[in-house]
Amino acid sequence: MKNTISHRVADFLKNFPPFTFLNQNDIEVLSEQISIIYKEKDNVIFAENDETHDSFYVVHKGAVALRKGVKNDTIDMCDEGDIFGLRPLIANENYKMEARAYEETILYSIPIDIFRPYALQNKDVGNFLIQSFASNTTNPYSESYRGKLYGETLAGDLLDNTPQILDIHPVKYSKKIVTCSSATPVKEIAQMMTKKNVGAILVVEDKLPIGIITDKDLRNKIVTGEYPITSAASVIMTSPVITYPKNLTTTQAQMAMMKSNISHICLTKDGTPNTKAVGILSKHDVMVSLGNNPAVLIKAVKRAKKYKEIKPIRASIMQLLQGYLDQNIPITLTSKIITELNDVCIQQVIAIALKKMPTPPPAKFAWLAMGSQGRSEQLLQTDQDNALVYEDVAEELKEKTQKYFLELAAHVNKGLFEIGYEYCPAEMMASNPKWCLSLEEWKKLVHHWITNTGKDEVLLSFIFFDYSLSYGDSELANKLSDYILEDIKANPVFYLHLVSGALQSPSPTGFFRQFLLEQDGANKDFFDIKRRALMPLSDAARVLILSHSVKSISNTPERFEKLAELEPQNRELYLSCAYSYKALLKFRTKQGLLHNDSGQYIALEHLTKLEKIKLKSTFKTIKELQEIISIRFNPSNIL
Template sequence: MQNTISDRIADFLKKYPPFSYLPMEELQTFTPEITIVYKEKNTIVFKRNSAPHLFFYVVHKGAIGLIRQEDGIVLDICDEGDIFGLRPLMANENYRLEAKAQEESILYAIPITLFKPIVKEYVEIGNFLVESFASNTRNPYSNTHKGQLLGDTAQFNPNNSGSRLLDVQQVEYSSKIISCKPSTRIQTLAKKMSKKNIGAILIEKEGLPFGIITDKDFRNKVVTGIVPITAKAKAIMSSPVITYPSNLTITQAQMAMMKSGISHLVLTEDGTPNTNAIGILSKHDVMLSLGNNPAVLVKATKRCTQVDELKAIRKGVMNLLKGYLEQNIPMSLTSKIISELNDACAKQVIRLSLKQMDTPPPVEFAWLAMGSQGRSEQLLHTDQDNALVFATVTENNLEETRTYFLRLAKLITNGLHEIGYAYCPADMMASNPKWCLSVDEFKETTTKWITNPGPDEVLLSSIFFDYNLAYGSKELTDELASHIFKTVESYPIFLTHLASGALQNPSPSGFFRKFLVEQDGLHKDFFDLKRRALMPLIDAARVLILSHHIKGINNTWQRYEKLALLEPNNAELYLACSYSSKALLKFRTRQGLLHNDSGRFISLEQLNKEERMKLKRTFSSVKDIQEVLSVRFMTAIVR
């Protein structure tokens, strides 16, 4: 007799990760052992420091709050489909928080003894639990799981990234398979290959790959007269066919071809000849894939003689980015590689622009990338923020010098726009005279921002402090950086204003962890990922690293990692913020690639449960770091 309650539980769990990764028949093996728990509003599920139960919980209906007992603050609320109370069972430790029903709730209690073997058997479930870490802890970023979360789940050695990128970069192949039977006459298949302009044809038997014939087989066996053209395909085919799975990397493809002395590989559903063929990979395909390798792209960039030639390079960079995200390459490495490729494109635009000028630059200059590009966090085609600083000249030569560099800056910003970087809506670009200054003028400007910090000055300085040298004189940028840090040290109240500005961005979530969306305008009912989640983390990292007088670290997650070393007592929070900034950037990049936009505004209706869950897991870091800023810099005094 069918157990209808058990089936209903299985149907419910199948809708939510990580149970969605399980086949239904696997789910149905343990759902009869699941207990249904009813909790009235304000009743306790478990208390802090109590021994873990023999099961963890999934919310079927209602909401369960995870509460810090010291101050009664609700740190998280689990709603339909959320898991809680699992970590203590996996880590053999007591509960760290109290779980309390925020409203009338129905829970599924799942025995841990049944679940542990499943975690070991199904890799996807283990990865999900590490990434989302649906637990009863304040944040999932302890040292135990460092480097194994959403932002950095793959194990990768960045020190050897140049040679190892081919180990993870997948090769592109042709999915249009032309095939024939072993009994097909050679003359017939030769005409077919010629008509389709292909260099290999697959021989299939009962729908499965049986052999392969290439141009080489015609040269060596037919043209030489060894086999007549009237013979059948099986007379010249290579069999058994060598097969591989479709997720083959460039290195694996090269090694496979060298090992077997062949020029074509057949790709099948499971990598064996026992499943359908889904593609054929040739040496030519491998060479084309090598063209999207970072080292090759950098060389191609330097060979460009016209700005419009860089468009194809930029397309290759985007293809590379998509591949890295699909393979879950660590965000820190992905960002570093893509940023270096973007910088290479920008440098070439500057070189080509300089060639268009009638004369060489009158004095040394530096092109500063600011904002997300300055932080090495600009992965998508967003707008440009830049500035140009030139060496100090006499008063008589100042305007003539500025005119030269403004003309150069106009060429550069136009070139960047041509290859995909939109003009800055606020005109924060070097082609604007306000952002094309001598080093002494920039010193004077930044001094005014720091010593008289109004809202506009705080905004401008926050953007400017993330600058990075993209081209030109390092001495000029070092001189300017030294001046800024000395001035900030002399006027510490500026940090309070900067911290206050960092707290202006609204919280990402409201009551019951609901996403706070835009209430009006073009993006009404969309979630602003940049303003509500990313910017609070970026702004907080900036002011905290400035307070420690640390130079040369502009990247947000690197700032937090440095802060974790400087303040061991807050290391867990800073590492949580480091992870969150990478996870949010990855999420924004994926959304941007999916919808062909900046990824800033997200339609929540298009997110699945897993995506919503992972996104919400980063929000506690935003709240916690803003509390640190508020207390440390006493921001109430400037409000």
């Protein structure tokens, strides 16, 4: 039945092969028979050796992991628009892999009986399918490159050789080609390249590539004075252009660049210079698809023009994190690098959001990250906690200014959501009018917390006082920090509340030193490492560091290290707190990566004996620390 929803489905499908080869009407008819399926994270769509379903699947939203073998290695990751589960239907055999929702996912299931006639009639559809079957995955390009990337492997070997699983993406090249004619003046070319932020421009004639000009050409031929800046493109271009077909593998691309000592390859329709150019592949693109080093990832993030482009880079960051943990690189260094990368992602999201606004900001502002991101301890993606502070403006501009920043914050929150940060369930986000205030309003609010302290105010202070600047004016953030420290000094009673809050975290172990597990809810019988082990340490560190009026250190281990310096008599304890915190954080991160979640809840039966002992040894430190602060901030000692 043709209706609004079938139109919606058709609208989506027409953008992805093999549906791109069908005409609009056929897609519409096909869409009427499709079912929309919702899968929660970790739901199995089909298991290995299951009998085939009567439909195959297209990912509409989310991601599906295809796994195989005893070790359950991920063979492929299907993203929006990818098809899977088709080959067994056509080959008439059972499923050879397991398909499982990697995150919350919406699928379109397409009945094979409806689809088959199109595959038989339409040559392009047939070719696409043959190609993808020959390579045994959803995307023919990804597999061909993958085999080459890790040396020639047979299909069987794949099972034992899949450590860098998430690397299996096809070479991404830029499809938007910047071109000029052979008569274009060099100065104009340089302006164009700057505007489009590209390193190379293609010189075309009748749409065919006749030459290429790169940054290097401009440097070597113009800046050196060899040719005047008024020269035409044809004078300095490198010609003929080295061209390749677009389904080039990464290795081939690398070889080609090395062989001809060039940094850009032009991709054309049939691989010769006699057909239309379809894309440009730069050394940078190859580096990105080859892998993961922070510098390349940062560069890739900074190039992103849409939120969506940042998401796959975040997957690479997680992979990098896994690698660091596997290689036992110190957690301090690891968290520094990962935090830096996370910050760059957030900054880029804000930069993109700013471009979406009709005008530049009416006043200076600072975007503050709160909670674990603020403490630079967020290795895994968790909820977003953020706030915005802007410069005080004249009375008559107040309303307009707040409206602007609320709108900006709404864009940023949505962008962060799109790259993988869940919305904060308590609405502690800058798009909430309560968390998007001018400096003066923030001061008033903070003063209210400090002087009228109840349970909620302590909780709010705990979350808010760990902020760090993500983007914008550091002066604003600094002024607010100074104000907070002064105000607390003037109101020492506030410490009492902070301390009682810090001591309220539930104990990690019971009377017999057994682990205390959660009693109910979805995480029944799990150990809550965040609430029972990490929070007591970070809460205590905050109270102690505030009492020394130290600002702008928000990382918990760094706070303890600073405290060890300030209080030599407790040096040993503080250092062991710093150590414990790092150990716990590493522990949580490993668990989170293992289960693709925040790592907050740990199933004890999956831990080795050694791991349990390690965990428990940190609890002793927590206890000692809590004793110290409960004595030091005893009411009679303060007032």
